[in-house]
Amino acid sequence: MLRLKLISGSSVVETVVKAAAKSLGGIDLLVNNAAIMPPRAYQYEYTAEHIDEVYAVNYRGYMLLMRDALRYWIKNGKKGNIVNISSESAIRSHQKFSLYGGIKAAILRSTGNVAFGCCAVRHSGQLYFTRSD
DSSP states (O other), rough: OOOOSSOHHHHHHHHHHHHHHHHHOOOOOOEEOOOOOOOOOOOOGOHHHHHHHIIIIIIIIHHHHHHHHHHHHHHTTOEEEEEEEOOOTTOOOOOOOOHHHHHHHHHHHHHHHHHHHEEEEETTEOOOOOOOO
């Protein structure tokens, strides 16, 4: 198992996915479980830096890793699974939790949309990825 911490840069993610595939002999599972907890504060108290840092780790990193894992599977004709860890804060409101909970809710919605938009369909032994565009 390859474990990584706090990934949010696009070039870092591309390197990590390639290195993981090479090191592990392929990728069949992506588990996104990174998160940082911002200070518990009211929305109007957050600095732009708090918002940027939490967004970068808690959301952008997930999206980039999903993108590159999907690209790997499509390019190599492989199947895989994605598990995105969220939080009950995604579906339940808490005082002073707007930043963390809002991003966790975005993870839930994005996970569903990615699954719906990239679901694999097998026809006559061939694997196709459906798209809605």
